[in-house]
Amino acid sequence: MSQRSLKLVLSAAILFLEACAGFRETTRKTHDPRFLGPTERLIVNRGGATEPMDVVKNDNPGGDTFLRESAAPIDTDDKALPQLVARMFATVKAEKGVGIAAPQVGVSRQVIVVQRLDREPEKPFVVYLNPEINWSSEETAVEWEGCLSIPAGHGKVKRAAAVVVEYDTEDGGRDSERVSGFVARIFQHEIDHLDGVLFIDKMDPGPLMPKEEYREMRRREKESREGAEKTIKDTMMELKAK
Ligand code: ZN
Secondary structure (H helix, E strand, C coil): CCHHHHHHHHHHHHHHHHHHHHHHHHHCCCCCCCCCCHHHHHHHCCCCCCCCCCCCCCCCCCHHHHHCCCCECCCCCCCCHHHHHHHHHHHHHHCCCCEEEHHHHCCCECEEEEECCCCCCCCCEEEEEEEEEEEECCCEEEEEECCCCCCCCEEEEEEECEEEEEEECCCCCEEEEEEEHHHHHHHHHHHHHHCCCCHHHCECCCCCECHHHHHHHHHHHHHHHHHHHHHHHHHHHHHHHC
């Protein structure tokens, strides 16, 4: 290779790397001020720590545009952070959700709350700050999903069966954890919110299943599952009695 063509290849490679860096900057605002701004603090302090916040819906005026923004990182020393986290807990519980991301309560910051359904028996809600997915399994799973911000209904979404999540802890440390199953799905759904991505962008083509219809389907599934379990139990009892 001549020196000239080597130079060309090198400058093309540098341009490519710069483009990648630029792309990263636009998908995650890594250079924003990390403390909450006055408007964000106003939203957070508008109610008490146990008071749920208003959920931004994609069919509210301006709701979809807001949910499509990339969230900025949060400084773990932010004085308003404990209040935001407490109110996100209150909100996700009041709405009977299994997870929530700060943009859904009008604060475009990298904060998510996930219900750890894998931690029996408490199944606690846990907060994760500036979370990122570091690794995704090749194995995928398709499951129904809904979203507190999408009142229109539910859809089936294909996601990685397991992921490794890296995140800041409330005391300022950095930690990571491998999760799988439905909890891995919750993490992926909530972290998507931080990139302005909604589950409807990833779901199977076709209309959403309305919430009422979905609840009815789940109720019927539960009934038939319980029916099958009862039949097994009765058969076992009969066999024991013989
Ligand atoms: Zn959601």
